[in-house]
Every structure is written in structure tokens, then in C-alpha cells.
Amino acid sequence: MSHSSDDTTDLLVEMAVDQEIASLLAAIEQEEIPDRLSKLAIELQNALVEKRRRDVKS
Template sequence: MGRSAAMVPERDEKAVEVTTLDEEIAMILTAIEEETVPERLTNLAIDLQQALTQRKQRQNPS
């Protein structure tokens, strides 16, 4: 029992953030696949780039 109960919620919160971000990325990719309007595709690509950058920053904090 080396872990304290206080550490568990923090760990779970981070897992929820990652899952939510992964879900957001999946939704953006689905929207890109379904989109036919070029301007909207550009905006979705920007959204995807930002979400991927956030995920990378969370996985590799400075």
C-alpha cells in the first residue's frame, strides 16, 4: 500500500483529460472525413493541429 489515497484522484483526472482530448481528436478526424467544403477543412485541420499539440504537451511536460 505504497500509494496514498490522495494520489488516485489526480491520476484519474489526468486519465480523463487524455481520454477527453483523444475523443476530441477522433471527432475532428471524423468531421474532416465527412467535410466537402475546403474552408471548413482548413479550420478542422487547425483544430486538429492544436489538439495534437495539447496532447503532446501533456504527454511530455517540460
């Protein structure tokens, strides 16, 4: 089974995007995180979990 030129191009673009995302995540992980931002992230995560639980029960 051979890939068309479009499939190969799509795959290369997807791999480039994946690499860019990985690079950005690595850079973010190296940054210091202020306490306030960490607390807000935890609150957001908890709110999303609660919303998901309510949505599943509906």
C-alpha cells in the same frame, strides 16, 4: 512505494481528461474540413514555425 489517495485521484482525473481529449480529437478527425480552414491552418502553422525560428535565433 504506495500511492496516496490524492495521487490515485489525480491519476484518475488525468486519465479521464486524456480520454476526453482523445475522444474529441477522434470526433474532429471525422469532420469534413473546408478548404479555407485548411489553408488558414497551414498559414498559421507556417507563421508559428517562423516565429519559433526567430525566437531561437534571439
